Amino acid sequence: MTTIRITACKTEYAVNPVGIDSMHPRLFWRLESDERDVRQTAYQIVVASSLEKMNQDEADMWDSGKTASGQSIQIAYAGAPLRSEGEYFWKVRVWDGRDQVSQWSETAYWTMGILSRGEWKGKWIGRRSSPGLAMQPSPYMRKSFAVKTNVRRAVVYATALGLFKLSVNGEAVGHLFAPGWTDYDKRVQVHAYDITDKMKQGENSFGVILGDGWYAGTVGFISKHVYGERPFFLMQASIEYEDGSSELVVSDGSWRAAEGPIRYSDMIKGETYDARLELTGWDRPGYDASGWESPDVRSGYNGLLVAAVEPQICITETLKPVDIRKTAAGTYIFDMGQNMVGWTEVTVKGEPGTQITLSHAEMLSPDGTLYVDNLREAVQQDHYVLKGAGDERYEPHFTFHGFRYVELIGYPGEPELTTIAGKVIHSDTPVTGSLETSDPMVNRLYANITWGQRGNFLSVPTDCPQRDERLGWTGDAQIFARTASYNMDVSRFFTKYMWDIIDCQQPSGAFTDVAPDAGWIRHKMWNTNLNWFAPDNAGWGDAGVIIPWTLYLMYGDKQILETHYDAMVRWVNYLTDNSEGLIRPNYANYGDWLSIGADTPSEVLATAYFAYSAKVLAQIAGAIGKTADMNRYEALFDDIAGAFRSEFVGSDGRIHGDTQTVYVLALQFGLLTDELKKAAIRRLTGNIRERGDRLSTGFLGVGYLLPALTDSGELDAAYTLLTQEAFPSWMYSIKHGATTIWERWDGWTQEKGFQTPSMNSFNHYSLGSVGEWMFRYMAGIEADPAEPGFGHAVIRPRPGGSLSRVRAAYESLYGVISVEWNLSEQGELRLEIEVPANTAATVHVPGRNVLADVNPGGNAGAGCTLLQESAEGCVFRAGSGKYAFTSTWMPVQTANA
Secondary structure (H helix, E strand, O other): OOOOEEEEEEEOOEOOOOOEOOOOOEEEEEEEOOOOOOOEEEEEEEEEOOHHHHHOOOOOOEEOOOEEOOOOOOEEOOOOOOOOOOEEEEEEEEEEOOOOEOOOOOOEEEEEOOOOHHHOOOOOEEOOOOOOOOOOOOEEEEEEEEEOOOEEEEEEEEEEEOEEEEEEOOEEEEEEEEOOOOOOOOEEEEEEEEOHHHOOOEEEEEEEEEEOHHHHOEEOOOEEOOOOOOOEEEEEEEEEEOOOOEEEEEOOOOOEEEEOOEEEEEOOOEEEEEHHHOOOOOOOOOOOOOOOEOOEEOOOOOOEEEEOOOOOEEEEEEEOOOEEEEOOOOOEEEEEEEEEEEEEEEEEOOOOOOEEEEEEEOEEOOOOOEEOHHHOOOOOEEEEEOOOOOOEEEOOOOOOEEEEEEEEEOOOOOOOHHHEEEEEEEEOOOEOEEEEEOOHHHHHHHHHHHHHHHHHEEOEEOOOOOOOOOOOEHHHHHHHHHHHHHHEOOHHHHHHHHHHHHHHOOOOOOOOOEOOOOOHHHHHHHOOOOHHHOOOOOOOOOHHHHHHHHHHHHHOOHHHHHHOHHHHHHHHHHHHHOOEOOEOOOOOOOOOOOOOOOOOOHHHHHHHHHHHHHHHHHHHHHHOOOHHHHHHHHHHHHHHHHHHHHHHEOOOOOEOOOOHHHHHHHHHOOOOOHHHHHHHHHHHHHHHHHOOOOOOOOHHHHHHHHHHHHHOOOHHHHHHHHHOOOOOOHHHHHHOOOOOOOOOOOOEEOOOEEOOOOOOOOOOOHHHHHHHHHHHHHHOEEEOOOOHHHOEEEEOOOOOOOOOEEEEEEEOOOOEEEEEEEEOOOOEEEEEEEEEEEEEEEEEEEOEEEEEOOEOOOEOOOOEEEEEEEOOEEEEEEEEEEEEEEEEOOOOOOOOO
């Protein structure tokens, strides 16, 4: 029997998912072993339609047999057809290189959702608007039903045009901000919850509160009611009994509806809650709802009802304030110590009718008051009216805020630090990356990057969590996607977001600037003179190609390439048709958004990204076996690169615009000949030196800046920029107290104070795309496109700068890949790595006198083989296991000194 242990069985990236709609769900597992260089050579998967059959080894759905393969991720189910609402149980065993078989894994399962519209018996129900109110109360709705004894299984399928909070017998079911944000004209996600353990004999009750959410509330800075004027709810509960009978409880006209204490709750305008109007016991059995009204039943819905793909939104952390002070106005300002996203929970005791207000802001004005100018039309305030019944606890329901500081207004008495707590919310994308160095400021930079991701990954990748925007900008998402993938498991998050991008694709093939649309395209149609609303801005529309490729690299996800391939082809064809001689036009697009003191010409940037989309599409075509397409798009890339050089690059290597970004993109996208590359890197490093070793790149240039320098032999310059503390730099904001990434390099400066309040977020992840370089180059954990998903990793750390230590880990689908390097004062480099089971790595150890000292005596031991030796270092092949190497460190010499 092999020593391999099988763990972490998942279906469609999730542990035991309920209510999926994939007819060929993908299965995943990990291997663990105390031995080195362990590889799977074959697997056997069995699937049964019940746990009883699985326990009796009756694989009535699928038995793969012994299948010769080392693959343990992205294995598509290939058994009998799956049925609507079916339950399926599976397990797997594997064989190792000695053809020894493992124990079976623990049994995992998935269940199917409602697969066809005809099976839906529920109706869309809501509540008529209350007349004369600009902001509507949140509808409360309930339904009582009887349950017989011995429930075998009960599952509720629920969604909303808007947001819903569902409860069963007074107990909350589900998660925050369900069903998430989609283009509601195209699709809405259905969430499924197993409620078997909540059923009881006799009377039961469903309760639901609806919120306007993205559907009927304020969305972006364009309008309210982008999709509809009021929310509606759809639900269907399937109850199966042990005796084989079943019944449905559905949303329909038999429900009862009322308004309650939530006087309004808007994503951007905040919430008012009057506790005196609470409906005690409203969602429990036995409640008298005779005074409630019948719900409004909507005639239907023309969009798609799809199983929820995105991870749930939830509270992931609770923060305590670090400071409190009383203002001259008699209010109290709390400092949470961290710019965060979520809301404040408050504990209060006072007289009935007393109103307290919680006001939120990211920064303080020079006079110590909340800085709210940058919120524009957003109102980050929640109001609570006391019922006067001892200690009362309040937190909002359908809104969220971006803030570090909380002002408590109207509080009866003297609050303490424990009076409030900050609830951190975001899409539940589990942490997969960790990174620590010998430099505390670099560590703070990494923390700021991750906090920026947490604050802005909320159903969609938003651009900011505080002002009246919070839109899913595609350019921001694509430049940060690789960083995001190292930090957290964003497999499901970006899978769902790609459907948002697809739903917004125009008939022309153009991808849009934001997704979901949120009225953006309609606004462009109404304002045809606003060229900056163009649907094909370079670096933004290209997200439709770059994000799928990123998911393929990080998760080995070939399905997302196949699913969206035609849409990507339409995008590249659109760019081709709307160019002149393969040069993209110069229109007033975003360019290298928020660059600092450098104006990159739009046509240079747009043509470079056009080439990159063609290049990535060629790689995608090759990955899914479309060889003819691969050759065609490779040729297109070569032609665009040639046109780029002819139009924009001088014989001396100077590129039109002469900004750092034009050189960075030309280098990283492979648009230059070898000779022109040398000239470009000289010009790039010269520009950096002329600016006092400072950057000038904006959103689109910054993510490629340090990689371009490193790949071009300018590692010293990369580290100098990373740790530069003078303005503009990453460290400048940290020196001045930043706990998240700022939208602008000059969001606040000592000389000028705050930048324009019309666009100045202090929590915006785009400039944090440097995190990709920190993992891929500084720590040296890189994916191999030939074996995506880290089936084979490339470990190539680049020590440099003033750092003496870097420790990083990435939890891939196969397991944890870790790297730690330490550089002693005597110049000895020690590198320690760990490679997960069923994978291998190519390890580049820089320096002279390289020694693999894994075992006593300096013997590399089993699993580690020397592949190449040179003056720069050694290259090893390492199978799974832990290894250590030492060398005499040689500082990297600047290539163009």
